[in-house]
Amino acid sequence: MESKDDSSYNRREFVKTAAKGFAVATVAAGFPTIVPSSVFGKSAPSNLINVGQIGCGRIATVHDLKTTLGYTDKARVVAIADFSGARQDMGKKFVLDTYEKSTGKKNFVDIKLYDHYQELLANKDIDAVQISTPDHWHAQVAIEAALAGKHIYCQKPTSLTIEEGRTMSNIISKTGVVFQLGSQQxxxxxxxxxxxxxxxxxxxxxxxxxxxxxxxxxxPAGGKTNEMPVPDRFNYDAWLGSTPYFYYTEDRVMDIPRVSSRPGWLRLEQFGAxxxxxxxxxxxxxxxxxxxxxxxxxxxxxxxxxxxxxxxxxxxxxxxxxxxxxxxxxxxxxxxxxxxxxxxxxxxxxxxxxxxxxxxxxxxxxxxxxxxxxxxxxxxxxxxxxxxxxxxxxxSPEQHLNWLECIKNKKKNISxxxxxxxxxxxxxxxxxxxxxxxxxxxxxxxxxxVGNDEANKLLSRPQRYPYGTSYVKVPKVITK
The missing domain is CATH 3.30.360.10 (Dihydrodipicolinate Reductase; domain 2)
Incomplete structure (x- = not known):
């Protein structure tokens, strides 16, 4: 049984805080179990898995989201969260167009759009999420998703630092949700x-x-350094997350609302290695x-x-x-x-x-x-x-399929x-x-x-409040 302090972050507070971009993790008042008694929300285990897409850019549309949309007999993509409103719109159109091609039906699903992923995680009807964000957001989103009882498909790499990755692995292992890495090889x-x-x-x-x-x-080296205005409907501060604040320029971030072949954040140590x-x-x-x-x-x-x-x-x-x-x-x-x-x-x-x-x-x-x-x-x-x-x-026949099947049959997945x-x-x-x-x-x-304090400084990074895994509220039942 959790302490009174563990139950203090009820659903209303979670959503209110999420709207401000704060990093919190628990989503249900009381939090009586690590994983909800039914991992399928209101649906019976024999029904479809409701999937929320977190991050809707390049890798989502050409791989993660595109692949999962093909398994109409197993799952439905029902929600999209992205810090860019333009990408939310693009993602919704992509989902509906893809479903229409495969089913012949317009508006095949009711897609809910969220400005912040924490609002999506608070939706109890969502059973699982796909994390297709930039690298620096993988670990925190995965931790919060697991604490919300959502099964997780996460793009690689898992974390910015080794300490962050260890925290992520420990917490997710205790929740019992199915975590699948996008190591499709x-x-x-x-x-x-x-x-x-x-x-x-x-x-x-x-x-x-x-x-x-x-x-x-x-x-390669390169990238233009000129400062540019932040695109409309883009929460740039939240997108930077736990990393230091720097002015916006397209070659640092991405070409919103378009989807580039290789965005600039992949080439900056601020966001990865x-x-x-x-x-x-x-x-x-x-x-x-x-x-x-x-x-x-x-x-x-x-x-x-x-x-x-x-x-x-x-x-x-x-x-x-x-x-x-x-x-x-x-x-x-x-x-x-x-x-x-x-x-x-x-x-x-x-x-x-x-x-x-x-x-x-x-x-x-x-x-x-x-x-x-x-x-x-x-x-x-x-x-x-x-x-x-x-x-x-x-x-494993296919990485996303293996993930969905293991959610249903509760067997160990491949990654x-x-x-x-x-x-x-x-x-x-x-x-x-x-x-x-x-x-x-x-x-x-x-x-x-071993014996190298300077190298050990690279095991972690300072995290910009209120973002980062250090500021995720983890129930004591998980940390014991």
């Missing part, structure tokens, strides 16, 4: 080659695994899957080459090379000079896997053809059959929150090593750098 649609490669590695087809080489480029987390989570997640290190992290990291911009607005890393060691003896090398993808090298051969066909036009490299997406030192490795008593990895956090934290360790000219030693249990 794990699912066999559309890329079965990643699972196949990892299964072959885990079953010793290349002998003892020694090295994993990840091909991942950096971002650059390609190492923005795209690196995909490949390091696959590396961890093949290495059997999904619930741990590196024990050391060393950057041997990195370039940071010397002019222009954008300041994330350019070309780089980072080496990381794991307790199982495997060394991972991440380098923009390698072919984009993941290469596992063992004592008896190697396996390489990459995408054939991209998700968005802004994917960091040209996609390989199907015949090149899965390769090995010997074709016999790829022809090998996995026996019934060998390691069989999780089978749960701790696995998601570990994929991101390894990338953040790599990013930290870019700031030092020596090897950093890391404790993956305590999640701290």
């Amino acid at each position: 794990r699912s066999t649609e559309p890329w079965p080659q990643f699972k196949r490669a990892c299964e072959l590695v885990r079953n010793g087809r290349i002998g003892t695994l020694k090295t994993v080489r990840v091909g991942l480029p950096g971002d 650059g390609m190492i987390t923005g795209w690196g989570v995909h490949h390091l997640d696959i590396a961890h899957w093949g290495m059997d290190t999904e619930y741990t992290g590196p024990i050391w990291a060393e950057c041997t080459e990195v370039v940071f911009p010397k002019a222009g607005l954008w300041n994330v890393h350019g070309d780089f090379e980072v080496h990381m060691g794991y307790a199982n003896g495997v060394e991972m090398v991440v380098n923009g000079k390698y072919e984009n993808g993941v290469k596992f090298e063992g004592t008896k051969g190697w396996i390489f896997c990459t995408r054939d066909g991209g998700v968005t036009a802004s994917d960091p490299a040209a996609s390989a053809g199907k015949e090149l997406a899965l390769r090995a030192s010997d074709s016999k490795i790829l022809e090998s059959k996995i026996g019934p008593n060998e390691v069989h990895l999780y089978e 749960p929150v701790e696995v998601a956090h570990r994929s991101c934290s390894a990338c953040l360790v790599a990013h930290a090593s870019m700031k030092f000219n020596k090897r950093l030693h890391f404790d993956p249990v305590k999640e701290r750098f």
Whole structure:
């Protein structure tokens, strides 16, 4: 039973505070259980899942929202929250047009629009949310969604910092909601080659695994620095969230109301670490899957080459090379000079896997053809059959579908929150090593750098009140 203090944030106060942009988390008076007794609102478990879309820009319209709209037998997208009113309107039209094409019915659903995601979370009829916001908003929104009893599909990376990610994983794990990371390379649609490669590695087809080489480029310098007026109907202060205040310019943020191929915030350390987390989570997640290190992290990291911009607005890393060691003896090398993808090298051969066909036009490299997406030192490795008593990895047909099905059947999903956090934290360790000219030693249990106070300062960031995970009110029943 929670204390009187735990029940003080009732629904009316939550919505009132959300309208001001404040960061609070509990949504129901009393909060008697961590997850509502029915995870489907007013609907019975056999009915459709009501989904709210949080963030309605590039990745939502070309991937997350677009994909989920195709599962009309399992879910309905019924709400959109975005700090931009123009993007709310665009998102509503996108949803209704998509449903009309698939069902032949105009106004197939009643779409509710919200200026702030916390107002959406307070809607008890919404069962689940998709978080397709910029990176710096992932962790806080996910935490508050979990505390509101909503199941979560979250774009990668999970967090700006390792400490923020640890807080997110701990809280979400205690709520019991289904959290799915958008690490769609794990699912066999559309890329079965990643699972196949990892299964072959885990079953010793290349002998003892020694090295994993990840091909991942950096971002270019550039970006215009001229100050511009904030677009109409855009809550810019809320969009900046926990990060420091800087004047608005399109190359810092995005081209509202249009949707650009690669918005400027992806290239600013204010909002993320650059390609190492923005795209690196995909490949390091696959590396961890093949290495059997999904619930741990590196024990050391060393950057041997990195370039940071010397002019222009954008300041994330350019070309780089980072080496990381794991307790199982495997060394991972991440380098923009390698072919984009993941290469596992063992004592008896190697396996390489990459995408054939991209998700968005802004994917960091040209996609390989199907015949090149899965390769090995010997074709016999790829022809090998996995026996019934060998390691069989999780089978997921498609990432969003797996999420929806696990909400219904209450089974474990393919990319749960701790696995998601570990994929991101390894990338953040790599990013930290870019700031030092020596090897950093890391404790993956305590999640701290060993004997390096300066490196440990990178485990967290100051958060601009009232935004940030530090200001989320978490019930004592969760923190115990």
